[in-house]
Amino acid sequence: MGALHEGHLSLIRMAAAENHRVVVSVYVNPTQFGVHEDLDSYPKTWETDCGMLKDLDKELAEDGNNLGGIAAVFAPTTDTMYPSGRPDQAVNAKGSFVTITPVGEVLEGASRPTFFRGVATVCMKLFNIVMPEKVYFGQKDVQQTVVIKKMVKDFCMNTEVVVGDTQRAPDGLALSSRNVYLGTRRRKVATVLSKILRVAEMSYLREHRLRDELLGPAEQLTKLLLMEQHQLPPEERVNFEIDYISLADPETMQELDEVDETRGAIISGAVKMLPVEVPQPGEDLGLSDGPPVRLIDNIILKPVKL
Structure with a gap:
């Protein structure tokens, strides 16, 4: 969702080591925020993110151990991702959703009841548009990785989910855009x-x-x-x-x-x-x-x- 940090970059490095072409998606997905959550204030750092990706692509090209580099940055608009209109963020909202239960109902799903509905829905859309052979997620959002793995399995999607280690600051804090x-x-x-x-x-x-x-x-x-x-x-x-x-x-x-x-x-x-x-x-x-x-x-x- 943008506001890139070393955790995101580590996933791109993993992808470049294993694939000839890497697509980086950058999209602040509104449907995974609750009604009173921080969508409006969520950090949006497009210019900085592009600069980081440009520098990283140069780094990847100079490292002879990689199969590939960043082939594209996919930064869709909300009109593209939600062609029928963005669904409301309320729990009982109407719209086209992907819901993965019961794994999406506990822990983060209990505290944020629309979160994994929004995550699964936008990931299904991204996978359908980009059609990746592999997708890369960070372990910090571990329940998200479990939800996505179950979605890929249950919907018979020909995509491999790869999970990269949590990246931390020297004092142990997990890196996060927040x-x-x-x-x-x-x-x-x-x-x-x-x-x-x-x-x-x-x-x-x-x-x-x-x-x-x-x-x-x-x-x-x-x-x-x-x-x-x-x-x-x-x-x-x-x-x-x-x-x-x-x-x-x-x-x-x-x-x-x-x-x-x-x-x-x-x-x-x-x-x-x-x-x-x-x-x-x-x-x-x-x-x-x-x-x-x-x-x-x-x-x-x-x-x-x-």
């Missing part, structure tokens, strides 16, 4: 989610398999990090809310009581970084004066037995 909203103060605390997930992962690596054994330490750390902020004065604190911490099946995203060592699992979560309570003079609040920012992240718990 990070530009955070500002300096919230950016320092935004690693809370990755820290919580890492605690659960460490429990798995210590051979714990039960839900309480994995998520219990993560929930304890959540309480400690919240307490740390609440003890600070309003001029310094950062308020946040954990939406969910999940231990789910890697193919269905349904919650697990215990990890099957032959299948592994996905630990994922979402946090809402609330606006700065008492801004200080000259403080960097982030893009659009620092609105609420919803961040997601996940860790794949790999199978340990075949």
Whole structure:
């Protein structure tokens, strides 16, 4: 959806290493935003994005290990993507939709009930227009990758879904176009989610398999990090809310009581970084004066037995 960062570029590099021609789609899809979500303020950086893609294509051409480079940038208008008119963003809106259930109804789908309907619909359209042999998605949006894989399978589409690793900042924060909203103060605390997930992962690596054994330490750390902020004065604190911490099946995203060592699992979560309570003079609040920012992240718990 534009506002390109290193996570997007890493996927393009993967595609260029494996394919002769890479098509980059750039489109801010309105139907995956809820009625009160940040469609109007979502960062739109077309000129910067084009410059990044131009530089990347030059880099790919100079690297003799690649099969190809960026053959085209597909940046459609909403009239092109929705020729009968853009459907409303309401849950009960009328229109032509692709709905993938039940995997699209849990976690992100529970918090954002029109999100995966919009994602699946626009991806079906993009796949039909471009007709790619392979499509590349990032692991950061792990539930999205599961939804798209199921859509491709269930609709008998001749497209391979490739998932690239989550790209992170040095402090562990998953790269996201929405990070530009955070500002300096919230950016320092935004690693809370990755820290919580890492605690659960460490429990798995210590051979714990039960839900309480994995998520219990993560929930304890959540309480400690919240307490740390609440003890600070309003001029310094950062308020946040954990939406969910999940231990789910890697193919269905349904919650697990215990990890099957032959299948592994996905630990994922979402946090809402609330606006700065008492801004200080000259403080960097982030893009659009620092609105609420919803961040997601996940860790794949790999199978340990075949």
